[in-house]
Structure formats: structure tokens, C-alpha cells
Amino acid sequence: MSNLLELGSQNNRKAYSPQFENLIVDEKRAKSLVEGSFCIGHNYIGWRTSRQFIADLINKPGTIIDIGCANGFLLRSLQEWSDFELIPYGIDISELHIRQAKKLFFQTYDQAGHDLSGNFACASIEEAAWLGGHRLPAQYDFVYCTIAHTRTAYEEALKLVRPGGRLICGFYGRNEYAVGSPGQLEEKQLLLRRVARLKEQGCVFDGVVENPFGTGHIIAWRQC
Numbered sequence: 001m002s003n004l005l006e007l008g009s010q011n012n013r014k015a016y017s018p019q020f021e022n023l024i025v026d027e028k029r030a031k032s033l034v035e036g037s038f039c040i041g042h043n044y045i046g047w048r049t050s051r052q053f054i055a056d057l058i059n060k061p062g063t064i065i066d067i068g069c070a071n072g073f074l075l076r077s078l079q080e081w082s083d084f085e086l087i088p089y090g091i092d093i094s095e096l097h098i099r100q101a102k103k104l105f106f107q108t109y110d111q112a113g114h115d116l117s118g119n120f121a122c123a124s125i126e127e128a129a130w131l132g133g134h135r136l137p138a139q140y141d142f143v144y145c146t147i148a149h150t151r152t153a154y155e156e157a158l159k160l161v162r163p164g165g166r167l168i169c170g171f172y173g174r175n176e177y178a179v180g181s182p183g184q185l186e187e188k189q190l191l192l193r194r195v196a197r198l199k200e201q202g203c204v205f206d207g208v209v210e211n212p213f214g215t216g217h218i219i220a221w222r223q224c
């Protein structure tokens, strides 16, 4: 077994599915999936260090949409990292990314037997209110979004959250500074100021979580 898979099974709360192990066992393929989700220059371990803390905000089974899902690898990873069963959906403004996401989920199925590749559509966050036109549900238990940089985008994302669900907004740094270094701390302050600016504009967040693994990423979330 490679170091990579050993690390996965030691540190994860549950073992990876064989299908996921197949995806990440080949380091070149894993790197291409990671980079296809904008985690440039990193391998699977770097990816997990950078994104796994998002899974801690998932507090029940249900549906999740990633607005700006890129190649879908974050959703696929959250399915493995979360303790809860997640049905993934995604939209992205880029047709190429949606093609990649559909390919990633091709012939993977939900409990009702639907091919999950049908859960992805090329759409912009501005069209979030018309997801029905893309044959996607109107609301979700979890809405993940890294592009809620303005109050308008925040409100579009919020509309997609089912009552009792959660809006989870990711704010990513450049992920290139050593843990605890002045660069990393400065970057974190910059991201926290972005959240503060959204709050000043009337956006509501119930909590802010900093990545405990040190990469300059934070999450602001709202319980609905």
C-alpha cells in the first residue's frame, strides 16, 4: 500500500471506498484531479490538508451543491471525508469543468439508482434561482460556495439553502506559506477582513472556521 493510502486510512474517520482509492492511488491522476479543482502544485495530501476541514461543517446526511464546482473533485472528496451520506450536485460557469465533473461521476449512483453525472450543469451563480431549468433541485441541505464575494452572490447562494440547511462559504488563500509564518497569518487576516466586509454589507454568518491544518483558508457558514 502506498504512503498516501496509509495516511488516508490512519487519519480519516472512515476508510475510503475502493472507487475513491482507485482515483487517488495513481499519483499523477490524483494530482491532475487536485489541480483541476484549483489546488495548483499540490498532491492528494496537500489537497486534503487544504480542504478536509470543510467536511466538519457537514452535520447530517443530505444533498449538497457546490456553486463553482470545477471538476467536481471537492464534492467527490467530501463524500469520502464526511461521516454522512451526501448526494452531490454542482454548477460551474465553465463548460469544460462541467464536462470533467460529469466524467468523474459517470456511472456512480445515488440510492435511487440515478447516475450522479446528471447532477451537474453549466450555469452561473446569477442563474441560481432557475436551477429547475437545468433539471436540478431548487434547494439543498448544504450549499458550498467559494465565489460569494459580494452581497448579491451571497444572497443568490442563500436562496438555494433548504430550511434547516447550511450555507458554507469558502475563502481561499494562496496556500503557499509555511504554517504560522508571517505570510500565512497576514493572508488569514486578509480573508477574515473579506468576511467582515460581507457582514458590514448585511450578510449574516453564524461562525467562521479557520483551517486547523494551517493553510490560509477559512470558511464562514450560516445555519438556515
Ligand SMILES: C[S@@+](CC[C@H](N)C(=O)[O-])C[C@H]1O[C@@H](n2cnc3c(N)ncnc32)[C@H](O)[C@@H]1O
Residues within 6 Å of the ligand: 037, 038, 066, 067, 068, 069, 070, 071, 074, 091, 092, 093, 094, 097, 123, 124, 125, 126, 146, 147, 170
Ligand atoms: C476556486 S474554484 C473552486 C473549486 C471547488 N469548488 C473547490 O472549492 O475546490 C472556483 C470555480 O468557480 C467557477 N466560477 C467562477 N465564476 C462563476 C460563476 N459566476 N458562476 C458559477 N461558477 C463560477 C470557476 O469556473 C471555478 O471552477
